[in-house]
Amino acid sequence: MFYREAGDFKVSYVDDSQTFPIKFDRYRYYVVLAVAFGIIPFIINDYWANALLLPFLIYAIAAIGLNILVGYCGQVSLGTGGFMAVGAYACYKLMTAFPDVSMFIHVILAGGITAIVGVLFGLPSLRIKGFYLAVATLAAQFFLVWLFNRVPWFYNYSASGQINAPERDVFGIIITGPNAPAWATYLFCLIFLTVCAVIARNLTRGTTGRTWMAIRDMDIAAEIIGVNPLKAKLTAFAVSSFFVGISGALFFAVYLGAVEVGEVFGITKSFLVLFMIIIGGLGSIFGSFAGAAFLVLLPVVLKVVGADMLGWPTDIVAHLQLVIVGGLIIMFLILEPHGLAQLWRVAKEKLRLWPFPH
Amino acid sequence: MKLNLATVALGAVMAAGPVMADLVFPSLSYRTGPYAAGGIPFADGYADYFTLLNERDGGIGGVPAKVIECETGYNTEKGVECYESTKGEGALVYQPLSTGITYQLIPKTTADGIPMHTMGYGRTSAKNGDVFSHTFNYPANYWDGASGAVNYLLEENGGDLSGKKIALVYHNSAYGKEPIRTLEELSAKHGFELVALPVDHPGQEQKSQWLQIRRDRPDYVLMWGWGVMNQVAVQEAANIRYPMENFIGIWWSGSENDVLPAGEAANGYKALTFHNVGTDFPVFDDLKTHVVDTGKAAGAGDQVGTVLYNRGLYAAMLAAEAAKKAQEIHGTADITPAMMRDGMEALEINEAKMTELGLPGFGPAFSVSCENHGGDALVGVTQWDAANKTWSLISEFKATDGDVIGPLIDEDSSAYASENNIGSRC
Numbered sequence: 167m168f169y170r171e172a173g174d175f176k177v178s179y180v181d182d183s184q185t186f187p188i189k190f191d192r193y194r195y196y197v198v199l200a201v202a203f204g205i206i207p208f209i210i211n212d213y214w215a216n217a218l219l220l221p222f223l224i225y226a227i228a229a230i231g232l233n234i235l236v237g238y239c240g241q242v243s244l245g246t247g248g249f250m251a252v253g254a255y256a257c258y259k260l261m262t263a264f265p266d267v268s269m270f271i272h273v274i275l276a277g278g279i280t281a282i283v284g285v286l287f288g289l290p291s292l293r294i295k296g297f298y299l300a301v302a303t304l305a306a307q308f309f310l311v312w313l314f315n316r317v318p319w320f321y322n323y324s325a326s327g328q329i330n331a332p333e334r335d336v337f338g339i340i341i342t343g344p345n346a347p348a349w350a351t352y353l354f355c356l357i358f359l360t361v362c363a364v365i366a367r368n369l370t371r372g373t374t375g376r377t378w379m380a381i382r383d384m385d386i387a388a389e390i391i392g393v394n395p396l397k398a399k400l401t402a403f404a405v406s407s408f409f410v411g412i413s414g415a416l417f418f419a420v421y422l423g424a425v426e427v428g429e430v431f432g433i434t435k436s437f438l439v440l441f442m443i444i445i446g447g448l449g450s451i452f453g454s455f456a457g458a459a460f461l462v463l464l465p466v467v468l469k470v471v472g473a474d475m476l477g478w479p480t481d482i483v484a485h486l487q488l489v490i491v492g493g494l495i496i497m498f499l500i501l502e503p504h505g506l507a508q509l510w511r512v513a514k515e516k517l518r519l520w521p522f523p524h
Numbered sequence: 525m526k527l528n529l530a531t532v533a534l535g536a537v538m539a540a541g542p543v544m545a546d547l548v549f550p551s552l553s554y555r556t557g558p559y560a561a562g563g564i565p566f567a568d569g570y571a572d573y574f575t576l577l578n579e580r581d582g583g584i585g586g587v588p589a590k591v592i593e594c595e596t597g598y599n600t601e602k603g604v605e606c607y608e609s610t611k612g613e614g615a616l617v618y619q620p621l622s623t624g625i626t627y628q629l630i631p632k633t634t635a636d637g638i639p640m641h642t643m644g645y646g647r648t649s650a651k652n653g654d655v656f657s658h659t660f661n662y663p664a665n666y667w668d669g670a671s672g673a674v675n676y677l678l679e680e681n682g683g684d685l686s687g688k689k690i691a692l693v694y695h696n697s698a699y700g701k702e703p704i705r706t707l708e709e710l711s712a713k714h715g716f717e718l719v720a721l722p723v724d725h726p727g728q729e730q731k732s733q734w735l736q737i738r739r740d741r742p743d744y745v746l747m748w749g750w751g752v753m754n755q756v757a758v759q760e761a762a763n764i765r766y767p768m769e770n771f772i773g774i775w776w777s778g779s780e781n782d783v784l785p786a787g788e789a790a791n792g793y794k795a796l797t798f799h800n801v802g803t804d805f806p807v808f809d810d811l812k813t814h815v816v817d818t819g820k821a822a823g824a825g826d827q828v829g830t831v832l833y834n835r836g837l838y839a840a841m842l843a844a845e846a847a848k849k850a851q852e853i854h855g856t857a858d859i860t861p862a863m864m865r866d867g868m869e870a871l872e873i874n875e876a877k878m879t880e881l882g883l884p885g886f887g888p889a890f891s892v893s894c895e896n897h898g899g900d901a902l903v904g905v906t907q908w909d910a911a912n913k914t915w916s917l918i919s920e921f922k923a924t925d926g927d928v929i930g931p932l933i934d935e936d937s938s939a940y941a942s943e944n945n946i947g948s949r950c
Contacts, residue, residue, distance in 0.1 A: 212608055212611075213609060216604055216605070216608045217608045217609060221601065325704075325705050325936060326647070326702060327698055328627050330627065330943075332944065333944070344631035344632045344635035421604075422600060422601070422628060423628055423632070424600075424624075424627040424631075426600070426627075428697060428724065428725050429599075429697065430600060430601075469595075469605075473595070479823075480553065481555030481556050481560075481564075481595065481823075484555065484556040
């Protein structure tokens with residue numbers, strides 16, 4: 167009734183190949199954008215920004231990046247935390263070396279540096295697959311964290327080995343450091359997320375994305391029909407690492423402000439982002455958003471309900487959280503292996519026929 | 525992005541906070557995770573002291589104290605969430621009990637005008653109050669700890685450590701790396717050789733480090749560990765039959781949890797401290813009457829009198845005294861974080877005051893000033909008696925090497941000041 171193609175006539179090829187061909191979808195997309203850009207920045211406060219929205223936006227970028235590699239190209243990676251660390255440290259070195267350059271450029275360059283590192287660690291993917299590749303990327307995770315802990319040049323020889331984000335601005339508006347207003351940090355991350363999501367969406371709809379999916383579905387067949395596996399796999403690693411690097415840079419510079427590599431970018435971070443795309447849905451941009459939102463919001467909601475409203479002891483709530491998140495992951499894997507994105511897809515199919523299903 | 529709307533709705537629920545009436549002392553605790561063994565007793569001690577003040581004295585200056593607990597799990601992201609969710613409730617002072625979270629909160633608390641007290645942890649150079657206006661680390665910091673350990677060893681060796689070899693087993697994080705700088709300076713000054721052995725988080729795997737100690741046979745081993753790393757290190761030291769009396773931990777490596785698993789073998793292990801141990805103080809009788817026996821104790825209530833419980837109690841006592849000072853300075857019982865900061869900066873702890881509080885000889889006497897946020901840097905040494913399962917103070921609180929630490933603090937804090945454009949304040 168509300169959600170259908172009927173009567174939505176396309177009269178040109180451009181109309182026909184747009185991202186959201188159904189009118190309802192398109193309007194919903196515009197409404198979300200309008201709320202995110204036009205309303206939230208005016209009502210946001212420090213708590214929303216730092217506890218909920220910034221982590222959600224940043225994890226969503228990381229999840230999109232990992233989804234390109236794992237969900238679209240089928241190359242399992244456990245090195246997300248390490249690649250995020252590359253982005254963070256690249257951003258830190260750039261921020262301290264060129265204080266006058268805009269943060270936008272630093273973050274993009276940090277993504278570019280991570281893309282190069284990602285391609286280097288992606289090279290083994292040409293020879294090994296599946297679990298073996300996962301182990302190779304796991305090595306990247308541990309190597310990178312060790313490197314940033316071991317070589318003092320990366321943390322500018324500070325006594326504690328921590329990196330701290332100095333105050334930097336974009337067009338005179340402070341983006342990093344403690345004095346950055348909540349709306350500015352939020353908008354900064356939102357712009358990156360929007361651009362990344364649009365790029366990812368269009369890449370996956372075009373030739374590049376189709377070659378990735380061909381490699382994912384059956385690499386030998388893809389090779390026979392003329393897909394270059396070298397190019398496909400390495401572009402997937404490059405694009406994925408670029409996004410993950412951006413998220414790492416934002417995570418350090420905008421969200422946390424001070425980072426200790428072993429604690430923040432450890433193996434748990436790799437697993438967290440992997441869980442996000444598994445719960446959200448492999449091979450789906452919407453799934454990356456849904457998974458990131460789910461795993462960022464759920465602990466906070468549980469904490470608010472359990473500790474703040476019901477007044478339970480904090481340790482019980484923290485343990486319950488582990489039980490519930492673990493239980494939900496198992497439930498999802500059994501009941502809906504394709505994640506939240508698939509639930510959304512099914513809901514849309516049902517809505518198309520509603521109220522007159524066959 | 526579609527879920528942003530849900531986020532907004534959720535935020536609206538949370539924005540409706542309670543009315544500001546009590547003196548709020550948030551406790552960023554960790555009762556879960558690999559560091560819970562240390563986090564639980566500290567959080568219990570911190571909460572119980574405020575419960576005692578409420579039950580016995582009706583609060584601080586007539587205003588009840590309220591402890592809001594927030595679980596961080598020693599995780600910086602959760603620490604940020606906890607900070608943001610509690611700061612709106614009128615939080616007077618933050619004590620995150622984590623060096624990682626401290627580094628994150630130093631700029632944030634300064635920008636928000638809320639004081640932070642990092643007692644015996646955090647950024648050492650925060651001692652320079654001229655630069656770090658809202659961060660306090662009295663009564664002692666890591667560099668005092670390093671110097672205190674070396675001073676103690678000097679005493680044992682008749683004032684000469686030249687040619688000795690000292691190993692440092694440290695948690696490979698900001699926390700563990702903190703003393704290296706000072707120890708390097710001290711090794712140059714006193715002529716001992718320093719060997720640094722990092723242990724990665726969480727510290728269960730230390731075989732190779734202790735193998736190296738077994739091979740190199742250092743005369744002394746110092747340890748900067750926390751959580752499960754401590755127990756493992758003590759056990760490993762026992763396994764290679766390293767003489768325990770030559771093994772000295774920092775104050776975070778000197779609780780019952782760390783030595784009990786090794787049993788008899790841990791006998792003689794030493795740890796630094798900046799407060800006294802045991803329950804032989806009048807305040808514990810009050811605690812028993814007003815808190816424990818009435819069933820108001822925090823947590824399971826089984827931690828009373830352990831080293832870290834006492835430390836939590838001590839932290840709460842210092843916070844309460846600073847609040848009293850703030851009430852005195854500003855002439856109002858309902859103080860704000862800014863007033864609390866003034867109270868902390870004017871804090872003076874002496875023997876008479878501690879006796880009055882029922883804690884005679886519990887900690888060193890010290891005073892805080894605008895330039896000195898770190899107190900007088902007095903460090904003592906405790907030793908574990910495995911047969912009686914007790915810690916005892918074997919060396920009184922003694923002065924540390926200010927000639928070495930002072931310039932290092934100036935250097936580090938002035939680097940921070942120039943990085944962040946902070947001018948002189950005092």
